[in-house]
Amino acid sequence: MTAVSLNAAIGNAGLLLMLASTTFGAFATAFSIRARATRTLRQAPRYAWLALGGAVLATVMMQRALITRDFSLAYVQQVGSTTTPPLYNVAAMWSALEGSLLLWVLVLAGFTAAVAWRFRTRTDDVLVGWALVVMFVVSAFFAFITFGPASPFAAGPPVPVGFDGPGPNPLLQNHILVMFHPPILYLGFVGFTVPFAFAIAALITGRVGEGWLLETRRWALFSWAFLTIGIILGGWWAYEVLGWGGVWGWDPVENASLLPWLTGTAYIHSVLVQERRGMLRVWNISLLVATFALTILGTFITRSGIINSVHAFSAGDIEGYLLGFFAAVVIVSLALIGWRGDRLRSPGAIDSPVSREGAFLANNVVFTAFAFVVLLGTLFPLLVEALEDRQTVVGAPYFDTMSTPIGLTLLFLMGVAPVLPWRKASAELLRDRLFWPAWCGVGALAVAVLVGADGWAPLAAFGLAGFAGGAAMRQLVLATRRQGWRGLVGRANGGMVVHLGVILIAVGLVASNNYTQSANIPLTVGTVQSWNGHTFELESVALAEDDRASVVSAQVRLDGGRVYEPAITTYLQRGETIGTPSVRTGLTRDVYLTLDGSVRPTPGGDTATLRVFVKPMIVWLWIGSGLLAVGTLLAAFPGTNRRRPTDPTSAPVPIGERMGEGAGR
Template sequence: MRAALGVLALAVGTSAAVLGIATLGLGLRRGDERLLRNGRRYVFVVLAAAALAAAAMEWALLTHDFSIEYVAENNARATPLLFTITGLWAALEGSILLWALVLGGYLAFMARRFRERATDPLVAWATLTGLAVALFFFVLMLGPANPFKTLADVPSDGAGPNPLLQNHPLMAFHPPMLYLGYVGFTVPFSFAIAALVTGRFGEGWLADTRRATLVAWGFLTAGILLGAWWSYEVLGWGGYWAWDPVENASLLPWLTGTAFIHSVIVQERRGMLRVWNLSLVIATFCLTILGTFLTRSGVVDSVHSFTQSAIGPMLLGFLGIVAAVGIGLIAWRGDRLRAPGRIDSPVSRESAFLANNLLFAALAFVVLLGTVYPLLAEALQDRRLSVGEPYFDRMTTPIGIALLFLMAAAPALPWRATTGEVLRRRLLVPAWTGAGVMVAAVVLGARELAQVLTFGLAAFALAGIARQFAVGARAHGVARVVRSNPRLYGGLVVHVGVVLVAVAIASSSSYSTKREVRLRSGESATVRGYTVTYLDSDRERSGQKTTVSAQVRVERGGDDLGVYAPAISTFPNSTSGIGTPSVHTGLREDVYLTLVSSPNERGRVTIGVAVNPLILWLWIGGGVMALGTLIALAPSLQRPFRRREPTPAVGLRRQNDEEREPVPV
């Protein structure tokens, strides 16, 4: 019944996508406005169908309908309600369904926003492209990734979700956020393809998709950081980022997407970088598909990879088509894409944006290459190799530091050209602040180049941002000035978040202390000023899981910081135990406790104690980045968002810098 409903919904969605594509295609060919208006309506049918299918799946999960294979594999009668609901994205088929639902949502928003322009070929082509992507995912679900496959022998109970996925409430937020990010890039992608097809690759499509891109980017950022948080709170190895292929897969579109958000500004201002921006958008979309392929087809092994499945070849085929269409269209339109602009000085805002893009592209290249290198090695030389942290750290740290430098200096650079006077006024104090912090760090004992540079540049950047806010606020007050150009100030707030994240990464990666202590009940050990005392341990069964937890009191200098309970849980569908860390979180440092081994014959436990500095600031930084994104999305009071009229290009625009100072050209 539920399965039938689900399959019916999928079939409806597929047909709606096909009909929509056909109607729009025909309408575009004949220039028939009635067809174009009708065509866009199918988007809503696609959304309704995806929602219905997802509802059918949730219904099946909530009622433990084990006649559906997916439910039997990812749910059990004893699974708690929260993890029954999150079962929708606990495995491959369900997450494709979530993907389709989110895509339907984005497309419907797009169709609604552009309802008055339904007959505009640009919008029609974009809708058609979006529907084509949706069609692919529906076909995937009707074919190899069918979430509603039924079982002939209905088991009396299901296997339950993967133990790692039923251990923390963050599981409810991290995957949907990531998908909202991943899928959101379909909107700018659709418009980029539409711009190429219609030949209107001016600034129109950029203005049309600015918000969608920012929304997708914001969700992706939040999703990645929530993933890091989940990893820190659940996996129990004390870190938050392991350069696992799946983590890399989510980082790749983020890197190109971030590059795009910056380079767009150059095109809006100066009308340059058209090919580059189109390429970045198409690359970002391709990377979301590549990421899904890498992690869901089983070609690379990873903690995240689900079981093998036949969707690999289909994803690869889709990726091939998208890349071929994208590159083909750009090559076809190449000559007309030539932009009339030029850059006057290497020390200018636009040059800084170019450098930013070069570095982000290089970063993406490093991450991509490191991720696929084992595959290359196997294909070329039949050798099994791995690539991990030592490689990624060595390669990404210098690029990251260079980006931090740009982030500190570039927002102060004027467009077109600059003078020594402007540089002195805008940069000298922040730069000296940074240098001061560097000296202070070294005096306090920091001896690692990357850390010292990160702290110094972070201070440089913060001081620069503070100056920019102060200059604006002096004239009009913070609220007014932010509302007059939310995009600029929102961006600066995002930069503050990035600084926090960078500092947290730099300090936690080299100033953590990690020890293992073996204690009998009542014994204590001291790690970096924290005294941990093992009190007792418990064994508890709830649902499918058996948990052994140790009560550990944490004290510092006589202050009782409370009792924490790191645990190891075992599940019937997993061979090894799943450790659950317990963390005392502080603004300055975390005490991260893990139960390494449960009480042995002599009642001794092994407890892992790690003291990690400034980790909390990673999550706070993430929150600040999200806040900045929200600010940047707000409508500008000065220049309300104009739908039909894109921002003037080719340097015609007035200086709209925060200070509006005359810049000699």
């Protein structure tokens, strides 16, 4: 029993250390700022180190408890099993509520420490001080949740000798992406705490100018990238594991991660308007508050069980705390914005809707509308239940219908916005700059029609994607022609690389959503079946068993080439059965094989029923995500020696080159 008390005791001690240091840090820093006590203010980073130490300690002890299968802990009883392979045993930490909150706490402590480190030479600055206070308060809240009501180190009921737990949910021990999707997603979710903290600090100090925006530019950018990649990895995981052949199901949990992404994306665009024109101050702060509040609300929605979802963890006792915290965030932020209303009034005006800032504004309206629709659809069952006391479901078809016009509008804006100048654009300028991008769009449309695409909405999407891609390429070509490889870095150019990634993702989504074909194909050993231009031949039905799971798999030769093995796995500890697809990935189409679960094949038998999906362009989702990640790095690249906005853009250009460039315009 000594090991028992060790893991729980040290783990709890770590969480308590974090709770104490962040709570004390928040008070001490706030009082030092009020009392103008510079010496004590300089201590602020130390609380962040202590908190990080506590969080790391707790995480290490949780991992130790999982590795040593310390079944005295309720959490390990819930997700631990002697049969879980080491890799998935590590990931077991975030496979249920308490442990995933611990991961949240770890990431949050990491970000707090990173802020303290980044601004260590500026701890005298009250803006940094207040930002740290906000980080401490948020950390203290989550430390409190994990220390108290949702403790991963709570003792479980006594277990008999030789007890073995069920292990993580089978779906979470089936694919390597389980290692990466949650941590990366959390980096995105939690990362937005940093710009939020600075926004609140700006409101408190009254320094609501552009300074805090510039400080947090890269924090917001990287958080956005992590959130994006995390969401896409989730889609990839769903595709490879869940066996229904899709990447996105508009499930409440998925929506909960999409909501902050939408407002965050709006923010990283509208922030440019404020940096350049000093406008939209209230709007930007509101977007950050919304992004942060929506991560909390999303956690509440998905962790409280108020909305049914296949993703939802079993309900804990934390919904009250989360809802209270959400309310506190919203109320405090709104009060601060109201209090600083006079300073937030911006001097400028947007002269024309047809301008760069006009396009950013339109982008923001569309993204906010998108977020609103997703939120409405997600919460709608609650509304119906409250008013009419009956159950309803709002599912994928609703969101698909609503997101079609929104997505098309966004693609159109992606095409037009990059060529627009600030202030005002003339018709002549548009005619000149949009010419080749528009023909790119026509080219994409022609290709789509040639390869057999139909339906007005997908075709419009392909055409607009080509248009947007042309506009992004135009910017990159002009910039690289002028500056060489440096034309790929910087926010405007890196942003265009991100746009190209997003366009690939959009094309992949549109194509795979609209042109997937599927069929149930009964197979017999020795007979070749053909469907949709592919041939399928069943070689055998095999059974593999170990003490963790029993796997029935069908060996299917696809197109006379490689053998694929879709399987049905039964996890013995939990008694759950899940299907595991087997996918042939190609540049233009994936062939996605699953075993039809309703007709489970007999091992050693000679028949099996395949469910086959042919899905076009799926691989471009992953390629586009890679491009998006690269683009984000390029956008952040220039580092501290970035050109000052007032400096000339580049060295003088020799006459000959400039003439060559004139020809390109």
